[in-house]
Amino acid sequence: MSSKHKSSLTPSRIALRSVIPVLVVGFWVLATTRGWIDPKIWASPSKVADAWRQLTLNGFLWKAIEGSLLRETGGFLLGAVVGFLVGNLLGLSRIADWLATPLLGFLKQISVFAWLPLISLFFGIGEWSKAVFIGISAFFPLVTSTYAGLHSVQRNHAELARLLRLSPWQRYRKILLPAALPAILGGIQLGLVLTWMATVGADFFMSAGYSIGGFLIQGASSLKFGLVIIGVALLGIIGWGLDFLTRQVGGYLLRNRPKTLQA
Amino acid sequence: MSKIDSKRSHARTVLAATGSVALVVARSLVLPAALVVLWHFASTRRWVNPIILPPPEVVWQTLQDEWANGDLALHTKASLVRLGLGFLVGAGSGLLVGVGMGLSRKVEDLLSVPFQVVNLVPTLGWLPVLILLIGLNEKLAAALIGQSIFIAVALNTYRGIRQVPLAQMEIARVYKLSFLQTLRKVVFPAAIPQIFTGLRAGLANGWIALVVVELLVCSEGLGYLMSQGRSLFQLDLVLVGILVVGTIGWSLDAVLVRLERYFRRWQPKESRLA
Numbered sequence: 001m002s003s004k005h006k007s008s009l010t011p012s013r014i015a016l017r018s019v020i021p022v023l024v025v026g027f028w029v030l031a032t033t034r035g036w037i038d039p040k041i042w043a044s045p046s047k048v049a050d051a052w053r054q055l056t057l058n059g060f061l062w063k064a065i066e067g068s069l070l071r072e073t074g075g076f077l078l079g080a081v082v083g084f085l086v087g088n089l090l091g092l093s094r095i096a097d098w099l100a101t102p103l104l105g106f107l108k109q110i111s112v113f114a115w116l117p118l119i120s121l122f123f124g125i126g127e128w129s130k131a132v133f134i135g136i137s138a139f140f141p142l143v144t145s146t147y148a149g150l151h152s153v154q155r156n157h158a159e160l161a162r163l164l165r166l167s168p169w170q171r172y173r174k175i176l177l178p179a180a181l182p183a184i185l186g187g188i189q190l191g192l193v194l195t196w197m198a199t200v201g202a203d204f205f206m207s208a209g210y211s212i213g214g215f216l217i218q219g220a221s222s223l224k225f226g227l228v229i230i231g232v233a234l235l236g237i238i239g240w241g242l243d244f245l246t247r248q249v250g251g252y253l254l255r256n257r258p259k260t261l262q263a
Numbered sequence: 264m265s266k267i268d269s270k271r272s273h274a275r276t277v278l279a280a281t282g283s284v285a286l287v288v289a290r291s292l293v294l295p296a297a298l299v300v301l302w303h304f305a306s307t308r309r310w311v312n313p314i315i316l317p318p319p320e321v322v323w324q325t326l327q328d329e330w331a332n333g334d335l336a337l338h339t340k341a342s343l344v345r346l347g348l349g350f351l352v353g354a355g356s357g358l359l360v361g362v363g364m365g366l367s368r369k370v371e372d373l374l375s376v377p378f379q380v381v382n383l384v385p386t387l388g389w390l391p392v393l394i395l396l397i398g399l400n401e402k403l404a405a406a407l408i409g410q411s412i413f414i415a416v417a418l419n420t421y422r423g424i425r426q427v428p429l430a431q432m433e434i435a436r437v438y439k440l441s442f443l444q445t446l447r448k449v450v451f452p453a454a455i456p457q458i459f460t461g462l463r464a465g466l467a468n469g470w471i472a473l474v475v476v477e478l479l480v481c482s483e484g485l486g487y488l489m490s491q492g493r494s495l496f497q498l499d500l501v502l503v504g505i506l507v508v509g510t511i512g513w514s515l516d517a518v519l520v521r522l523e524r525y526f527r528r529w530q531p532k533e534s535r536l537a
Contacts, residue, residue, distance in 0.1 A: 102291030220391035
C-alpha cells in the first residue's frame, strides 16, 4: 500500500501469526497421543518423523522426488517450447492470428484433465503420455502470454524500429522479444504452477514408478496419514522452490528495467 | 438534415459492426472446419485406426444419441450442480476471508500462515488429505472444487481491497461513513474489478477440479461419462465429453469476461489485458 504502512513484524504480530499453526499442531499431538482419533489412520508426529527417516534411509524419498521432478521438467519443456513457438506465430502473423486464435481460445477452456482419457488411449500410460499431459498444462499459458506480450509492444517502439530500418530478425530480437519478456515470464510462472499440479495428476491417474503423487495415492488408499502428510509437504516445498527459481531468473533477466510497484 | 445524417451514419456503423461480427465468426470457423475435414478423411481413409480416432460424423451421432436418450443432459446437470455448489462454498468463504484479510491487519496476521500453506500445495495434493478426512463421496467433490475456487477468490479479493487508495479511505473517515457505508461506497467499487478477476480464475480452477473429482470418485457427471468411454474404449463418447466440457468452460468464461470488462470499464485500457 503506502510506505507509512510498511509492514514490520513486531513480536505481537509474530505471535498472532503463530496462533493457528500452534493450535493445529497442538491438536494433532494431543489427539494422536490421547487417542481421540484412530491412531491407525492418523499417525502421530513422532510416527511421521519415523516414516520420514525410513523413506530417506531406503532411498524411496529421493527416487520419488527425482521421478516427479524429471517428469515435471520434461513435460514442462515440451509444452513450453511448443507454446512459445505457437505464441510467436500467432503474435507475429496476422493470418495465423485470424485463423487459429479463436480455436485455441476454445481449446484452452477444456479442463486439462478432460484430455486424460484421450491421451491414455492414444499414448498408453507410459512416460510419453505423461509428458504430453503435463505439456498441455504448460502450452496454453505460454501461448497466451507470448501472444499478449508481443501485442503489448508500444507504438513508438514499433516506429523506432522502422526509423532505424531494422531487419525483421533485428526488430524481433531487439524490440519485440524484450517487450514481450515480462509477459512471457509470467506465463512461465503460471505454467510451472499448472504443470506441477498436472504432474501430481499424472502420478494419480497413470501411476508408474516412484513419484510423490504415488506416495499420496498409496497413503490415501492404505489410510496412512503419515505418507500423505510427507507427500503434501514435498509438493509444497518443491512447488515453492520452482516458483522461487523462476522469480530469480526473471529478476535477473529484467534487472535493467525500471522498477514498478508490483516488482 | 443533420439529424438524418447522424441517423444514417449510426445505421452504417451498426451495419459495419454486424458485418464484422459475421466476418469474425466466419474467420474463426475456417481452421476448425479444415481440421474436421482432415479428421474425416483420416479416419474414413484409414490413415489412422477408426477405433483410435472415430470419424467426426460418428462423434456427432453419439452426441445426438446421448442427448436424445437424456444421458448427456443428466451428466451435464450433475456436473453443473456440483460446480455451482462448490462455487457457492468456495467463492463465499473466499470473499469472507479476502475481505477480512484485506480490511484488518489482525485478521491477515492470524490467517496468513494457514492461507499460505493451503495456497502452496497444488489442489490435487490436498485430495488424499480430503479423502482421509471426508471419504469418497459427494462432499469430497464440493470440498475439492470449493478449495480450488476459494484460493483464487480470497487472494484476489485481498489484493483488490489492499489496492484501495488510502486517500479514499481517509475521505470516508472525514465524512464519518459507517463501516458498512465505507464498504459499500468506497471499498467495493474500487476492489470489484480485482474480485471479478478472482472469480473468473476461481471458476476456471473449479472446472479443472470438477473433472478430476468426477474422473476419480463420482458415478455421474461429464468426467464420469468420459472415464466410462475410456474404459469401454468408446472414443466417440470421450470426444463428446471433451466437446461439452470445452463448450461449457468457454461459455462460463465468456460470461465472466463480459462482467469483468463491465466492472473495469472506467479503468485505462492497458490494465484490461486478461
